[in-house]
Amino acid sequence: MLQLDDLSFAYGSVKAVNQVTLEVAEGSIHGLIGPNGAGKSTCIDLVSGRRRPTSGTVRYRGRHITDLSASRRRHLGIARSFQRISVYPTLTVADQLDLAARLVGEQDVDAIVAALDLGQCLSVTPAEIGYGEQRRVDIALALVGAPDLVLLDEPAAGLSREESIALADHLAALVRDRGMTVVLVEHHLEVVYRVCDRLTVLDHGAVIADGVPQEVRRDPQVVAAYLGRSAA
Numbered sequence: 001m002l003q004l005d006d007l008s009f010a011y012g013s014v015k016a017v018n019q020v021t022l023e024v025a026e027g028s029i030h031g032l033i034g035p036n037g038a039g040k041s042t043c044i045d046l047v048s049g050r051r052r053p054t055s056g057t058v059r060y061r062g063r064h065i066t067d068l069s070a071s072r073r074r075h076l077g078i079a080r081s082f083q084r085i086s087v088y089p090t091l092t093v094a095d096q097l098d099l100a101a102r103l104v105g106e107q108d109v110d111a112i113v114a115a116l117d118l119g120q121c122l123s124v125t126p127a128e129i130g131y132g133e134q135r136r137v138d139i140a141l142a143l144v145g146a147p148d149l150v151l152l153d154e155p156a157a158g159l160s161r162e163e164s165i166a167l168a169d170h171l172a173a174l175v176r177d178r179g180m181t182v183v184l185v186e187h188h189l190e191v192v193y194r195v196c197d198r199l200t201v202l203d204h205g206a207v208i209a210d211g212v213p214q215e216v217r218r219d220p221q222v223v224a225a226y227l228g229r230s231a232a
């Protein structure tokens with residue numbers, strides 16, 4: 001459903017994304033992993049439309065979207081999470097969801113609230129809930145409008161191991177129930193191995209491995225890139 005072909009992006013002289021080619025299958029959770037500075041967030045920016053590549057193409061359901069704006073891509077069904085939720089810190093979680101729903105014309109956010117177990121938080125503001133719940137609100141906002149492709153940039157950042165696992169399980173259930181496709185950038189390898197169908201590993205902007213998690217985690221280049229850090 002999503003194809004990146006020979007995609008590159010540079011910040012000045014820093015080649016953040018270097019000739020990346022990868023394919024994300026419909027209905028899958030596709031992990032994008034790699035050490036700090038590998039180029040994962042920049043890849044997400046190139047798919048969401050926040051940045052334009054220096055060269056290469058992005059195709060979505062066979063259509064070239066490389067030059068489309070972020071809002072056009074959102075209307076085509078590509079959504080991303082942001083690592084901030086308090087855009088309107090004085091609004092309750094319910095009001096934030098309602099506002100997002102109105103913007104994209106969705107009638108009913110109840111299923112999202114139920115799937116992400118946010119029922120208890122609806123009447124309070126993000127400042128009044130725990131960090132784990134804030135992360136789930138962030139994902140919920142990305143899911144409003146039933147996007148087909150959801151780009152999640154480190155949804156488990158800052159969460160405890162237990163919270164990360166719980167979030168991963170919520171995600172996997174949502175993907176099954178809503179028939180979505182997810183690109184997941186995540187540092188918690190336990191989460192990645194638990195929910196991803198396929199992984200692409202970046203290092204210094206380039207793809208060093210691609211495949212099912214069981215293969216990728218044993219790949220010597222991947223182990224070396226993580227310096228043995230729980231990757232093997």
Ligand SMILES: Nc1ncnc2c1ncn2[C@@H]1O[C@H](COP(=O)(O)OP(=O)(O)OP(=O)(O)O)[C@@H](O)[C@H]1O
Nearest residue numbers: 011014015016034035036037038039040041042043
């Ligand atoms: N706005 C920017 N200006 C200049 N260089 C940048 C900018 N954003 C990222 N970079 C550089 O581009 C490279 C890729 O960064 P990117 O954030 O995409 O990597 P990442 O894999 O998401 O890293 P992390 O896991 O630490 O979030 C790094 O060398 C980074 O320092």
